Amino acid sequence: MTEKDNIKELPGIQWFPGxxxxxxxxxxxxxxxxxxxIELLDARVPASSANPMLAEMIAGTPRLIALNKSDLADPAMTKAWLxxxxxxxxxxxxxxxxxxxGMKQLMSEVEDLARPRTERFAKNGGRPRAARCMILGIPNVGKSSLINRLAGAAKTKTANMPGVTRAKQWIKIDKNLDLLDMPGILWPKFEDSSVGLKLAFTGAINDDIYDQEQVVGLLLEALLRDAPKRLIERFKLPEPLPQRGHELLELIGRKRGCLVKGGNVDIDKAQRIVMAEFRAGKLGxxxxDQVPTSSTEMDTNEKVTSAH
Known part of the structure; x- marks a missing residue:
């Protein structure tokens, strides 16, 4: 994809509840x-899902980045991000x-990063103890699912709703690792409003915050630029495709039978279908987020859509 394919911005979006x-x-x-x-990021939006507040908060503590939901991301782009x-x-x-x-590799990396501290603790007269790890990430990035996978059972409640994990929880994985799960947090202001839009696409922000018809329309326009064949195949759409998101959404609604009395399209139902299928990876x-060209930081102004 090219720089001209930058996703449009959706202004006026802020979310930082109490x-x-x-x-x-x-x-x-x-x-x-x-x-x-462990800083858990969404592999589809590694830069947009990185909370800029964390860098200062966790300075001095060893960190491992885990790109979760890699099954939904472009494999080549995930490799480039790594x-x-x-x-x-x-x-x-x-x-x-x-x-x-990726669980074995994650566990191995955590143990390696924790070893200097656990060994120093033992040398200073403390009893040998498990490595202690905190999992951080924005809402709905998969923290609870990761803990459940590592623990081998549903140790913590999961739901597809941003912010479901509200209080800290210590969870013993095995004799070598204890996990501290923390609530997911966003930051007070999106300096680049396209970041907020991408977090809406992936479900990190509650759907009630946005005008969903506008959000889905912009998502469809991005996919129309980058992967029109995927839209045609998935929704069995005729060509040529409409070039405006709301027109494309209406066409998809008709193809999926989202009709109400009088033959009009149920836009709410159609947009829920599109968003659910995108988030589930059914649109490819x-x-x-494109890998930054800067060698020092992730520049959110250079993000584009890449599709596989």
Missing amino acids: HMRKAQRLIEENLKLVDVI NYFHIQGIKAVAIDANKGK HVTL
């Missing part, structure tokens, strides 16, 4: 208890918490 502030304080208060931070983090000197792995992909493997 429980987010409480979660931030909770994280800051408990950092001293852990040896390693290489980017490697160049930055940051440990990173790609995982699929739902299917268990899509990465919305």
Whole structure:
């Protein structure tokens, strides 16, 4: 994809409710208890799902980045992102918490990062103890699913609703690892409003925050540019395709039988179908963030859609 394919911005979106502030304080208060931070990112939006507040909050604590939902992302782009983090000197792995992909590598990396601290603790007269790890990430990025996978059972409640994990939880994985699950937090302001839009696409922000018809329309326009054949195949659409998102949404609604009295399209039902199928990966493997060209930071202004 090219720079001209940048996803359009959706202005005026901010979300930082009271429980987010409480979660931030909770994280800051408990950092001293852990040896390693797992920062869980969405592999479809590695830059957009990285909370810029965390860098300062966790400074000095070893960190492992885990790109979750890698099964939904473009594999080539995921590989490029892993290489980017490697160049930055940051440990990173790609995982699929739902299917268990990448768990062994993640555990190995956590143990390696924690070892200096656990060994120092033992040398200073403390009893040998398990590595202590905190999992951080924005809402709905898969923290609870990762813990359930590592623990081998549904140890913590999961739901497809941003912010379902509200209080801290210590979970013993095995004799070598204890996990501290923390609530997911977003940051107070999206400096680049396209970040908020991508987080709406992937479900990190509650759907009630946005005008869903507008969001789905913009998503369809992005896919129309990048992967029109996928839309045609998935929804059995005739060519040529409409070039405006709301017109394409109406066509999809008709093809899927989302009709109400009088033959009009039930737009709410149609947009729910499109969003659900995108988030489930039924519209293909899509990465919305391009690997930065900067060698120092992730520049959200250079994000485009990539599809596989």
